[in-house]
Amino acid sequence: MAFSLSILLNDVIQGDQVAFGKLYRHYRTPALKFCVSILKDQEEAENMVHDVFIKIWEKRALINPELNFNSYLFTCLRNLAFDYLKQLDKNQLLRQRYLERMEHVQPDETEDPEIQFKVLQTAINSLSEKRKQILLLNVEGGKSYQEIAELLRISKNTVKNQLVKAKQLLREKIDFALV
Template sequence: MAGSSIDIKTIEGLWNGDHKAFETVFLTYYNKTKAFIYGYVKSESDAEELAEDLFVNLWINRQAINTAKSFDAYLYTIARNAAINYLNHKYIHLAYTNNFQPDEAGSTSEEDLIAKELGLLIDDLVNKMPEQRKQIYILSRNEGLSNGEIAERLHTSKRNVESQLSLALKEIRKAIFAFILALL
């Protein structure tokens, strides 16, 4: 995320809650951050969402910024962590919803039970979603349709499909995270 960076006064302003300083930071780094995250997640809408979340959290946790250290390095680290966390959640979700096949022997190892439980949790969550979100999620994840194909089939906009899918995945990520925390 090299390139133009901001001065210490702007970072100190951000730390002190100056909205103008935050706007400067956002305008300076948003596109670079989004592009950097995209390099990991390979999805424009997910990179956009993660970058937006990153800046919201940056504002909320602005006083955690060490003004004596490199702001670029700090932002790079939190962007990388956000992308890696997202991928971890995505792969856990894929492993437990798409690839879970119990063996013929009917194995009941702890891992299988956890996988079944997580699969049921996600199914339950999907079933409780608003009807359109549920349909979009199922068409995307279970039938493998693209956002454009889903929009066509459901007579809605591609943007709505992306938005609903994003909300569904955010809900599922939260549930998986809570589930994993409960296991620890």
């Protein structure tokens, strides 16, 4: 496979989509198994493999067929998986801190539901249209990341990132408004 892999990579570099499809099919299963072993999440692993191959296609002109493509691919996958896990830990830590803060909040005028609703509505309206749309589809519409991604024709990771950013902004604006 080493010699034909080199030819295949050269074809991919030249923009041959059929060759890229062959490259993808050759590496898909081992790449998926590798990601699942790190993430323990089949769906997220599939998204990650797709994202890495999209990046490879977009940056195909930078591929050096003389170097070890196998090593390059799995290093990219490992780095992306570790970044994802770090982000997941960070989100869990933020959620935990928020819950701890909420336990120590003293009852006062900020518990007035009408005031809280107005503050929340103002904060939501300050979001960009796309971010607001994604947030409302998720929170009010009860849609999953995958459903939102399909509906808006964007990646599941984009949905996830936009929701994380929207919720972070809302937290900051609400905390500021209620202080």
